[in-house]
Amino acid sequence: MKSIGIFQLGLGKVGKSLVDLIIGNQHKWERLGWEVRYVALADSSGAIIPYSPYFSSEELMEIASYKLSGSKLADFGKYQFYDSLDVVESLPNYGLNVMIDCASGEHTLPVVLKALEAGWHVLLSNKQPLAVGLGEYSRLARYSDHLWYEATVGAGLPIISTLRSLLDCGDSIDYIQGVFSGTLGFISSKISSGTTFSEALREAVNLGYTEPDPRDDLSGVDVARKALILARSLGRQIEMSDIKLSPFIPDLSYEESVEEFMSRIEDYDQYFEQLSVQAAQSKQVVKYVARVPVDGDVTVGLESLPASTVFGSVSGPDNVFVFSTRNYKDNPIVVIGPGAGPVRTAMGIASDLLNLMR
Amino acid sequence: MKSIGIFQLGLGKVGKSLVDLIIGNQHKWERLGWEVRYVALADSSGAIIPYSPYFSSEELMEIASYKLSGSKLADFGKYQFYDSLDVVESLPNYGLNVMIDCASGEHTLPVVLKALEAGWHVLLSNKQPLAVGLGEYSRLARYSDHLWYEATVGAGLPIISTLRSLLDCGDSIDYIQGVFSGTLGFISSKISSGTTFSEALREAVNLGYTEPDPRDDLSGVDVARKALILARSLGRQIEMSDIKLSPFIPDLSYEESVEEFMSRIEDYDQYFEQLSVQAAQSKQVVKYVARVPVDGDVTVGLESLPASTVFGSVSGPDNVFVFSTRNYKDNPIVVIGPGAGPVRTAMGIASDLLNLMR
Numbered sequence: 270m271k272s273i274g275i276f277q278l279g280l281g282k283v284g285k286s287l288v289d290l291i292i293g294n295q296h297k298w299e300r301l302g303w304e305v306r307y308v309a310l311a312d313s314s315g316a317i318i319p320y321s322p323y324f325s326s327e328e329l330m331e332i333a334s335y336k337l338s339g340s341k342l343a344d345f346g347k348y349q350f351y352d353s354l355d356v357v358e359s360l361p362n363y364g365l366n367v368m369i370d371c372a373s374g375e376h377t378l379p380v381v382l383k384a385l386e387a388g389w390h391v392l393l394s395n396k397q398p399l400a401v402g403l404g405e406y407s408r409l410a411r412y413s414d415h416l417w418y419e420a421t422v423g424a425g426l427p428i429i430s431t432l433r434s435l436l437d438c439g440d441s442i443d444y445i446q447g448v449f450s451g452t453l454g455f456i457s458s459k460i461s462s463g464t465t466f467s468e469a470l471r472e473a474v475n476l477g478y479t480e481p482d483p484r485d486d487l488s489g490v491d492v493a494r495k496a497l498i499l500a501r502s503l504g505r506q507i508e509m510s511d512i513k514l515s516p517f518i519p520d521l522s523y524e525e526s527v528e529e530f531m532s533r534i535e536d537y538d539q540y541f542e543q544l545s546v547q548a549a550q551s552k553q554v555v556k557y558v559a560r561v562p563v564d565g566d567v568t569v570g571l572e573s574l575p576a577s578t579v580f581g582s583v584s585g586p587d588n589v590f591v592f593s594t595r596n597y598k599d600n601p602i603v604v605i606g607p608g609a610g611p612v613r614t615a616m617g618i619a620s621d622l623l624n625l626m627r
Numbered sequence: 628m629k630s631i632g633i634f635q636l637g638l639g640k641v642g643k644s645l646v647d648l649i650i651g652n653q654h655k656w657e658r659l660g661w662e663v664r665y666v667a668l669a670d671s672s673g674a675i676i677p678y679s680p681y682f683s684s685e686e687l688m689e690i691a692s693y694k695l696s697g698s699k700l701a702d703f704g705k706y707q708f709y710d711s712l713d714v715v716e717s718l719p720n721y722g723l724n725v726m727i728d729c730a731s732g733e734h735t736l737p738v739v740l741k742a743l744e745a746g747w748h749v750l751l752s753n754k755q756p757l758a759v760g761l762g763e764y765s766r767l768a769r770y771s772d773h774l775w776y777e778a779t780v781g782a783g784l785p786i787i788s789t790l791r792s793l794l795d796c797g798d799s800i801d802y803i804q805g806v807f808s809g810t811l812g813f814i815s816s817k818i819s820s821g822t823t824f825s826e827a828l829r830e831a832v833n834l835g836y837t838e839p840d841p842r843d844d845l846s847g848v849d850v851a852r853k854a855l856i857l858a859r860s861l862g863r864q865i866e867m868s869d870i871k872l873s874p875f876i877p878d879l880s881y882e883e884s885v886e887e888f889m890s891r892i893e894d895y896d897q898y899f900e901q902l903s904v905q906a907a908q909s910k911q912v913v914k915y916v917a918r919v920p921v922d923g924d925v926t927v928g929l930e931s932l933p934a935s936t937v938f939g940s941v942s943g944p945d946n947v948f949v950f951s952t953r954n955y956k957d958n959p960i961v962v963i964g965p966g967a968g969p970v971r972t973a974m975g976i977a978s979d980l981l982n983l984m985r
Contacts, residue, residue: 290796290797293797294795294796294797297795297797298795301772301795302772414659414660425796425954425955426960427785427788427789427792427962430785430788431785434785434974434978434981435974437652437655437656437659437977437978437981438648438652438783438974438977438978438981439648439651439652439655440974577939577940578940579937579940579941579963581935581940582935582936582937582939582940583937584958585957585958586958587958596783596970596971596974597783597964597965597971599943600942600943600944600945600964600965601964602784602962602963602964603961603962603963603964604785604960604961604962604963605937605960605961605962605963606955606958606959606960606961607955607958612954613954613955616792616793616796616798616954619792619795619796620792620795620796623792623795623796624982624985625985627982627983627985
């Protein structure tokens with residue numbers, strides 16, 4: 270039996286889904302020879318450590334539902350509480366130690382580094398520690414064999430594992446490109462089928478596909494982060510600012526409030542209708558495309574692509590990832606599927622965990 | 628440093644590509660902490676064992692090119708030769724022992740079982756040991772945690788690993804379906820774009836896409852084997868004969884010679900033209916589709932599918948695999964790419980090897 274001790278950062282939607290997934294699979298994994306236990310949990314207020322070597326399923330569910338109510342672990346009043354995550358350095362060795370970062374933001378970087386330095390494996394769904402400046406990133410990258418981040422790109426889709434396998438098999442990658450945002454994919458599919466931009470965006474908001482401030486999707490920054498993660502995985506030494514990023518809508522501004530912005534989104538309808546009609550005339554579809562070549566500019570922006578390609582056949586919140594390599598040149602590897610959602614993101618983390626345990 | 632000792636069965640095109648891939652990556656893998664060495668090689672005549680603990684790169688290349696000339700290892704006259712593969716039982720332990728079966732045919736099953744019983748990991752690109760009767764298959768399946776077979780379905784595409792990850796994460800799969808034959812995919816794409824069947828088949832033969840006897844492709848048996856492997860991976864206890872298999876062409880017969888068959892393939896042109904025109908009228912494309920549901924009939928045969936789906940956008944020798952699951956229901960996971968070729972098949976084996984070593 271292999272014992273795996275988890276220290277999880279973040280107990281939001283993804284964190285909660287992961288706790289559920291791990292509790293739900295515990296018995297099956299034990300039959301496969303893996304004993305997976307939580308040895309610490311953290312949110313932005315600090316970390317809690319169980320009284321016994323690990324949290325029981327009941328304790329985990331109680332903590333997760335407490336967190337869902339919006340409260341901080343600092344106020345939980347149970348278990349040993351530490352306001353510094355440096356506690357990672359003094360945690361006992363529980364077989365294989367694994368830190369899972371499903372928080373959001375680059376504030377976790379210092380503790381992620383501490384964990385790596387202490388010999389832990391680190392699994393991330395949090396993109397931001399991988400999108401920091403090159404100086405800090407290179408400190409992380411030194412531990413690349415202990416760093417797992419399937420869930421940061423495409424959630425549960427096999428993107429990072431495919432990339433890693435191609436590279437480790439000695440294939441050389443020419444480019445990775447595609448539609449890396451389900452939200453923007455959904456909006457552009459709607460526009461291609463005749464819906465106005467404003468209607469499409471409102472529908473995306475109502476379906477819960479967007480961030481609380483939809484401009485965080487429309488800015489393309491999240492797509493650019495994924496492009497940066499892929500580019501760096503290809504060995505490119507680039508900064509976020511090196512990416513040629515055109516937001517989904519022109520002249521995007523955060524100067525007005527969300528409400529003000531949403532009240533005037535009809536202003537963009539004509540722009541998108543024109544784009545879409547022009548594209549349709551030449552049998553193309555408009556998509557928000559990221560291009561990550563092994564050399565040359567990494568770009569993120571709206572493009573018209575032939576409707577006869579896979580880009581024309583995807584719909585709804587699907588992502589598309591195209592890997593063109595020496596051994597997959599004329600016909601690249603294409604992976605399509607929804608690349609977001611808490612459950613699917615938790616599955617991406619779990620697939621890293623499974624690869625680690627096997 | 629982890630040491631991995633390989634006993635490879637089969638030194639045909641796939642076997643040669645794998646030897647090349649492993650030699651080509653040896654230095655990189657050593658930097659990652661994996662020392663991969665060949666400790667034995669076999670063909671249908673028997674096995675050879677090196678004088679030293681493992682074969683050098685030069686020795687491997689000499690043996691591989693000797694084999695490419697069509698000769699048997701029994702006549703090589705170098706190294707210790709054993710006419711029985713039972714030698715696997717007396718091989719010394721070289722760290723992690725891995726048998727790789729890239730032969731073709733179910734004759735390797737006994738030695739594969741012996742290796743598993745002796746604690747070896749077994750990696751297969753050879754489909755046939757996995758397509759035997761249920762009684763024998765269940766003996767193999769008992770060692771499922773030591774059995775790796777990415778390359779048997781889709782060659783280097785991430786199919787088995789995706790399936791395994793979904794199942795291990797506790798997702799439940801409704802069905803896997805798609806186009807599992809690049810050769811038949813190529814022919815049907817050609818027919819959809821107006822080429823006659825006979826022209827399309829001749830082009831496939833000239834491009835080297837077909838088996839020496841193209842009826843071995845047209846029979847659909849190879850597709851049915853892949854469907855069987857996927858069905859059994861889903862836990863279904865079925866036999867090859869349970870699969871509802873309709874060959875690509877009606878009334879396929881092996882009673883005439885290959886030459887006689889090829890001389891009258893124009894006979895089928897009208898049949899396919901009719902199918903294709905009918906499909907086009909309802910905006911569909913004709914594809915050779917395998918359907919592997921978790922319940923109900925496993926089917927393999929020609930079907931008309933909407934041209935607006937991914938099936939309409941694939942071309943050339945691309946395979947398509949669609950995974951519909953509880954967590955990927957409305958928008959399934961789709962993997963597209965060429966699913967054949969010696970180099971890509973070797974990459975599938977190597978990806979298993981990498982997952983094993985990590």
